[in-house]
Amino acid sequence: MNFLLAATLLAIAISAGRANESAESDDNDDAPDNCPKEQQLCRLEWRNSTVERCVEKLFRADITGLAYCNALHCEPEVFLHDYITRNHDQSPHNNTWKRARIGEAATLHDICLLRNGLPVTRKCQVKGMRAQWEPIDKWAPVVCMRRFRERSITVELNSLHDDLLEGRRRTNNAQERRHTTALMRDMFRQEDRTLLPADVHVAGQVFVELMEQEKDAALSGDLISICREIMSSDANVLQLSAQLNATNSLLNSFEDYMDALPQQLVPRESCGKVVVHAASEASDSAANGVEVLSKANIGVHALISSNLSVLYVNPACDNITGVAIYSSEAPNRHLSGSGFWYRFLYANENLEQLRRETNLETATYVPEQLWRQLSQSGASYLILKVYAHDGLFVEATQKRSRRPRSKVLSISIPGFEGKALPQLLPFLLHNENHRQPDALAVSTGSGCGYWNYRTWLSDGITTSTGTDMLRDPVIVCQTRHLTQFSYLLGGSYRSNDLGEEVLVTPINERVLDIISIVGCCLSLFGVLGIFLTAALFKSWRSQASTKVLLHLCMAMMLQMVLFVFINTDDISEQLVVQGDNTRCVLLGAALQYSILALFCWMLIIAFLQFQRYVTVIGIERPRHYILKAALVAWSLPLLPTLLVACIDPESYLPTTEQLAMDTGICYPSGYGLIFGVVLPVTLITVANLVIFVYVFYSISHSLSQSIQRAERKLVSKQIRLSVLLFFLLGLSWIFGIFAFLQAGVAFSYLFCLTATLQGFVLFVYFVLLDEVNRRAWIGLLWPTKMKMDVKKRTTELQSMTTSSTNYSARSEH
Numbered sequence: 054m055n056f057l058l059a060a061t062l063l064a065i066a067i068s069a070g071r072a073n074e075s076a077e078s079d080d081n082d083d084a085p086d087n088c089p090k091e092q093q094l095c096r097l098e099w100r101n102s103t104v105e106r107c108v109e110k111l112f113r114a115d116i117t118g119l120a121y122c123n124a125l126h127c128e129p130e131v132f133l134h135d136y137i138t139r140n141h142d143q144s145p146h147n148n149t150w151k152r153a154r155i156g157e158a159a160t161l162h163d164i165c166l167l168r169n170g171l172p173v174t175r176k177c178q179v180k181g182m183r184a185q186w187e188p189i190d191k192w193a194p195v196v197c198m199r200r201f202r203e204r205s206i207t208v209e210l211n212s213l214h215d216d217l218l219e220g221r222r223r224t225n226n227a228q229e230r231r232h233t234t235a236l237m238r239d240m241f242r243q244e245d246r247t248l249l250p251a252d253v254h255v256a257g258q259v260f261v262e263l264m265e266q267e268k269d270a271a272l273s274g275d276l277i278s279i280c281r282e283i284m285s286s287d288a289n290v291l292q293l294s295a296q297l298n299a300t301n302s303l304l305n306s307f308e309d310y311m312d313a314l315p316q317q318l319v320p321r322e323s324c325g326k327v328v329v330h331a332a333s334e335a336s337d338s339a340a341n342g343v344e345v346l347s348k349a350n351i352g353v354h355a356l357i358s359s360n361l362s363v364l365y366v367n368p369a370c371d372n373i374t375g376v377a378i379y380s381s382e383a384p385n386r387h388l389s390g391s392g393f394w395y396r397f398l399y400a401n402e403n404l405e406q407l408r409r410e411t412n413l414e415t416a417t418y419v420p421e422q423l424w425r426q427l428s429q430s431g432a433s434y435l436i437l438k439v440y441a442h443d444g445l446f447v448e449a450t451q452k453r454s455r456r457p458r459s460k461v462l463s464i465s466i467p468g469f470e471g472k473a474l475p476q477l478l479p480f481l482l483h484n485e486n487h488r489q490p491d492a493l494a495v496s497t498g499s500g501c502g503y504w505n506y507r508t509w510l511s512d513g514i515t516t517s518t519g520t521d522m523l524r525d526p527v528i529v530c531q532t533r534h535l536t537q538f539s540y541l542l543g544g545s546y547r548s549n550d551l552g553e554e555v556l557v558t559p560i561n562e563r564v565l566d567i568i569s570i571v572g573c574c575l576s577l578f579g580v581l582g583i584f585l586t587a588a589l590f591k592s593w594r595s596q597a598s599t600k601v602l603l604h605l606c607m608a609m610m611l612q613m614v615l616f617v618f619i620n621t622d623d624i625s626e627q628l629v630v631q632g633d634n635t636r637c638v639l640l641g642a643a644l645q646y647s648i649l650a651l652f653c654w655m656l657i658i659a660f661l662q663f664q665r666y667v668t669v670i671g672i673e674r675p676r677h678y679i680l681k682a683a684l685v686a687w688s689l690p691l692l693p694t695l696l697v698a699c700i701d702p703e704s705y706l707p708t709t710e711q712l713a714m715d716t717g718i719c720y721p722s723g724y725g726l727i728f729g730v731v732l733p734v735t736l737i738t739v740a741n742l743v744i745f746v747y748v749f750y751s752i753s754h755s756l757s758q759s760i761q762r763a764e765r766k767l768v769s770k771q772i773r774l775s776v777l778l779f780f781l782l783g784l785s786w787i788f789g790i791f792a793f794l795q796a797g798v799a800f801s802y803l804f805c806l807t808a809t810l811q812g813f814v815l816f817v818y819f820v821l822l823d824e825v826n827r828r829a830w831i832g833l834l835w836p837t838k839m840k841m842d843v844k845k846r847t848t849e850l851q852s853m854t855t856s857s858t859n860y861s862a863r864s865e866h
Contacts, residue, residue, distance in 0.1 A: 127159065127184045158297050351370050377413060400418065439461075440462075482501065575813040613812070615643055638698060653687075697721055705720065786808060
């Protein structure tokens, strides 16, 4: 017997695998049915399901006992990719593909998100009569994120899914199942969280795991709460998640789970009996935001929320076969906690009178004669689901010929999935466009339609000819099959192409970028202030120390102009796209040269400070030492720059992954970065640190031996200035080295805060806080005030001289 079941299973798998490959090759063709219709394995919406769903329905009772059960799954497999680090660099990582069913898009064990919020996935396919991973030998290198700035539930949700797959969290008992869905519900109900496309995908995977276990009515409220939160998320997120069929998978699993619960919620034996509800139902309702209306005595159990409601009906109890929902109060209606009104419909309801009721949003019921025929064929229950909008019904195509303009009504009768009804079943939908119809836009294609888990179709649906579809507020529809229905407005609609939409950014990226740009702009302002001061005041610019400072500022300005205005990620991307690699190499080499020239000048200044404070006082400067220093500082950086540009010019070009994530500029990478930038910068920084230690020790030693208070004050001032200058003239790049070595995000912040403000702080200390320069500026801007200050100081000096003369005269007498 097991051999026969296994052979049947493999035959279904092979045929379904071929059908799926054919369907993927042509999205416009309707896929064939993967399961034999006589066995009623699949519902109408099978099209975006896989062979796994057919197998589940065929062997759900004893799927674990099949001889070839493992052939239905792709087992975990190691996968190497790169992570984007906090500093926009890439770090290799060994990850693992999760165990997946045939047809499922598996995710990775460790979070691996693209910039559009989608996870990196891999398809489990049928090949050689077994489940096999899709080949990845032609994949481009995968670069993704595990930490990102957005406050999301992705990490928590992925961990929950891992626990289910790996057995750390079991769902084979009611308590564990309820704890799992409650945990998931609380994740989605967190305030201020950002829902990502990956969350929709993983939520659907968790739902599939729950489908394999015994169905538990206590989970229904949590599942509704989760779907409601996903429905309320951003439309772009849902559209992106549809690329992985995530919304369809979630919707299909949710519908199937709900359809399996009527025997628990409205059993026949409860008809006419008053049921005492447990106190836990009220607490569950408060936790998940789903109102529970339990009236099993009349054959009704409703789960009501603002966006999604589910109604279970057992017509055998009180002949109730439907529900009507209204937007405002009226007689014989009940108010839900979510703000809308409703009433139950009986099998003998008058359709025309129902259509004319005011404020009707949606309604459906099974007429008495139809229900009599269905019950004779084995029907016992009705399940109605009302979706407030089409959030979970996402079309993957960009161009559409119609769109829903009403609530979405789902009608299920267990045992009749995929079967044609013996008579037409009516349902009514509110036309949200009836007040301002546009005849040109809606004259073609408008009418009632159903969702086939790919797009909205109208075949097999009758829209009443007595209804003016353009102006009537309520549209009357009739159907012979069961699925989700909506009123569709004809026209031409186009969805945005969100394939490269950026929804996720690496952690701290935006903050660090803002700090860097603001700091560089302030430094440019400071450098311009120093140049302006030197241009206006000849006495200051003629000093040797000022000339060295001006060279340093020139190198600094060159670096910041290139970084902020010329060599940006947008310009780099444009050059690469246009194939202008030569200009990209020139830009990258110019930026590399400017950084190395800046460090050479910082090394020269450190050496001059060493001579001033450590070497014997009175040492003579060599002739033309500033000219010689300029030749060394401006020519030495050419050596590593030309070596990298000649040996490995390709290293200046940003990779495709960097451009896709807006982190790539024309700048050395790989060995060109290590030996052409990092190594010389590190050597100069270490040399400056050693010199700083010597100078600090020398000044501290002089301070301890100082006797006169004036000298002590002068040396103290020199210590403060030296510490500041040495950190600004190179030592702040120690933080950058540690950040490059991924020692922690704190070093990235320290580096951006100190290194980018270098020019501004130089301006503050050499211009604003320098007494001579400050007076010179005051004299230039406010000459009157300067004359008054000079006159006041002259008067004070004369007064002091007169007092001194009088004191001397009195002393002589």
